[in-house]
Amino acid sequence: MINMYEVNETNKMIEQENLDVRTITLGISLLDCIDADLQELNRKIYEKITRLASRLVETGEDISKEFGVPIVNKRISITPIALVGGAACKTPEDFVTLAETLDRAAKEVGVNFIGGYSATVCKGMTQADELLIRSIPQALASTERVCSSVNLGSTKTGINMDAVRLMGEIVLETAEATKEDDSLGCAKLVVFCNAPDDNPFMAGAFHGVTEADAIINVGVSGPGVVKTALEQVRGESFEVLCETIKKTAFKVTRVGQLVAQEASKRLGIPFGIVDLSLAPTPAIGDSVADILCEIGLEYAGAPGTTAALALLNDQVKKGGVMASSYVGGLSGAFIPVSEDQGMIDAVVANALTIEKLEAMTCVCSVGLDMIAIPGDTKASTVSGIIADECAIGMVNQKTTAVRIIPVIGKGVGETVEFGGLLGYAPIMPVNPYSCEAFVSRKGRIPAPIHSFKN
Known part of the structure; x- marks a missing residue:
């Protein structure tokens, strides 16, 4: 049981010491949205995200008010888009349409960031992986709430140096594409080694394929x-x-x-x-x-x-x-x-x-x-x-x-x-x-x- 001393102590931590819940992140699998038709894929992605996340922000605010705990951010993580878009996307521009759909969905439900415009290329790159990576500068320049990550290595596979070389170029291209905002796009782009499937923090959050259809993670x-x-x-x-x-x-x-x-x-x-x-x-x-x-x-x-x-x-x-x-x-x-x-x-x-x-x-x-x-x-x-x-x-x-x-x-x-x-x-x-x-x-x-x- 929680006693009054602990209640008072927690209140002091919140009021005087900056204690907060940094984020409630709703992880959503988009594997069942995969479609070879790009227009249909965009529709399925938008509908699934807006359906599952429709009450996320409201629920977070209600909990914050009732318990007196600041909940700073409400966010969404999704299946790495390189996996979801592989069948429909034949150019980097095709992938950018998915980023724009994610951005629209994030705005609709009111979250501040959506993570998972991502690829995992620890050992090698598929064509879809490379197309997504090459689309990142344009995707981050044309969206507000989309975050991107690329996993380049792991202890089990080693480091994909071809992807490392490419990501150096992509980071600079993203900086150039968003230079009017002091290269802010790079603040929404992170590269990993040993990326976890369940990270709720941006910019590196994505919903790994080991996860359930939807999940609540808190940071x-x-x-x-x-x-x-x-x-x-x-x-x-x-x-x-x-x-x-x-x-x-x-x-x-x-x-x-x-x-x-x-x-x-x-x-x-x-x-x-x-x-x-x-x-x-x-x-x-x-x-x-x-x-x-x-x-x-x-x-x-x-x-x-x-x-x-x-x-x-x-x-x-x-x-x-x-x-x-x-x-x-x-x-x-x-x-x-x-x-x-x-x-x-x-x-x-x-x-x-x-x-x-x-x-x-x-x-x-x-x-x-x-x-x-x-x-x-x-x-x-x-x-x-x-x-x-x-x-x-x-x-x-x-x-x-x-x-x-x-x-x-x-x-x-x-x-x-x-x-x-x-x-x-x-x-x-x-x-x-x-x-x-x-x-x-x-x-x-x-x-x-x-x-x-x-």
């Missing part, structure tokens, strides 16, 4: 809650530090579990998972970097940062799994630059570089996230950054990702403003030396030796 947040808890144990031992993080993560995850079960019951759709990631926002006091400073660093990026982040990530997971039987998605600590004021401050102070962020991704949830770089960066350099991050994921059997934004017309020392939850970011320098000959090799990097577990 919680709460960096501010963790930081406030750690302020009470300054100078204490690592044992006390770890126990405090675990107990706090438990409380945060219980809120997510409650919201997920209630949304599942009201919508008549099965509950999938709670993603217990610490997802920061630009709001002051809602920063993962500030937690690292509270642990004992002058800035995120100082010596000891990777160790502190590893500790934080592990204790968040240990506390969270005790609060819910179904933890999934990414689950851990996110370290985006533009969405985290503490990370921005560290970059401005020259404490944090892309290379240090890459090292930190070895021990956290995702990867190089929401990083703005000069608009004249070469496609091969972007591909090299992607390859490095994929290698970390492949070898360490974890999810890694890159969401990098070459801001056309801007360079190091300038700032780009994205607005809302996406925040703002200083343009970060990239290593100037070439990896062209490396990423130009054809084929794939083989899976590591420890992938053979059958």
